[in-house]
Amino acid sequence: MLLPIAKDQPSYFKDSFVLKALLDKLILPPNARLFTADATSMYTNIKTEAVALQEIGTFITEHQAEYLHLDAEAVIAALHLVFKNNIFALGDTYWRQTSGTAMGTPPAPAWATIFYALHERKMVPRWASNLLFYKRFIDDVIGVWLTDPDPEKDRELWESFCKDMDSWHGMEWECKTPSTSVDFMDLTITIDNNRLVTTLYEKDLNLYLYIPPFSSHPRGVFTGTISGQILRIRRLCTFKTDADERIKEFLSRLLERGHSADNLLLLFKRAEENATAYLTRSPEEQASLRKRKLDDASHQVYFHLQYDPNDPPS
Numbered sequence: 001m002l003l004p005i006a007k008d009q010p011s012y013f014k015d016s017f018v019l020k021a022l023l024d025k026l027i028l029p030p031n032a033r034l035f036t037a038d039a040t041s042m043y044t045n046i047k048t049e050a051v052a053l054q055e056i057g058t059f060i061t062e063h064q065a066e067y068l069h070l071d072a073e074a075v076i077a078a079l080h081l082v083f084k085n086n087i088f089a090l091g092d093t094y095w096r097q098t099s100g101t102a103m104g105t106p107p108a109p110a111w112a113t114i115f116y117a118l119h120e121r122k123m124v125p126r127w128a129s130n131l132l133f134y135k136r137f138i139d140d141v142i143g144v145w146l147t148d149p150d151p152e153k154d155r156e157l158w159e160s161f162c163k164d165m166d167s168w169h170g171m172e173w174e175c176k177t178p179s180t181s182v183d184f185m186d187l188t189i190t191i192d193n194n195r196l197v198t199t200l201y202e203k204d205l206n207l208y209l210y211i212p213p214f215s216s217h218p219r220g221v222f223t224g225t226i227s228g229q230i231l232r233i234r235r236l237c238t239f240k241t242d243a244d245e246r247i248k249e250f251l252s253r254l255l256e257r258g259h260s261a262d263n264l265l266l267l268f269k270r271a272e273e274n275a276t277a278y279l280t281r282s283p284e285e286q287a288s289l290r291k292r293k294l295d296d297a298s299h300q301v302y303f304h305l306q307y308d309p310n311d312p313p314s
Helices: 003-007 016-024 048-062 072-083 108-126 151-165 219-236 240-256 261-279 283-298
Strands: 032-039 086-090 093-097 131-137 140-146 173-175 181-184 187-192 195-200
Touching: 003 108, 016 131, 016 187, 016 195, 016 219, 032 181, 032 187, 048 072, 048 108, 108 131, 108 151, 140 151, 140 181, 151 173, 195 219, 195 240, 219 240, 219 261, 240 261
Parallel strands: none
Antiparallel strands: 032 140, 032 173, 086 093, 131 140, 181 187, 187 195
16 A cells, blocks of 8 residues: 555655666766765664654645545554554563564555655755755665865765755664765666766675575576576666676576586577567567566466476476
């Protein structure tokens, strides 16, 4: 029920693919710099009963005409039920959480998105002369800051903006100083002349523990891993040469996991063909294809059995 409201917030974006499409449209002036901000323990710091239930409840009531899919009174009652009655066990004792948002609660991501968006609706317009771009994925912010010619004034403006971000019911943000390159989600984003270019961001501690060849998984799982990763690389890397190198690294990591080169090359060739076919479609055709697959899946009945490698192929 909350997700359509969360998606309707100006700062919302769905995933890295949507973000890259938005970034690709930007033409930057010479004084543009990138910045990111991370919320400090966002779920923990949301004051549930004292603030969030009231603020979100008021917003839903005032905007009910825009969200005809929901009954405001029923949704607000459900939010009170869910967020005021999180019970957890510690040893042989039971506790009720009285503040903060429980990790894993189904409505928590949309709830957190909406809660801070109520502040952003007023904050972002106040900084329109400095914010060329501003988006948030739950507790991670990405933006483009327009620097002032006077370094001292720019520093004061930046510090004031960071304080403004922190001025919402105890929420705190770690704002990174604007620069020409940032790591955000699974992207490294860099200013290149007046445009933004992207490549994959991978953490240093990533062990790349892909499914080994002796794992008892259906063959389609491994095939899907390769197809999905190659399409992801092709979509998120701005430059083809960069994407080629990333795909070679992916191949090397799978070889290190024990997979045979002959089998991998066949799967990689097929995955590249599928990626090329997908990327040559228009955005409208891509959306139509995704919708058709979802519709087909919704009309199918699945009979789930525990997988056994000795079963006949499906």
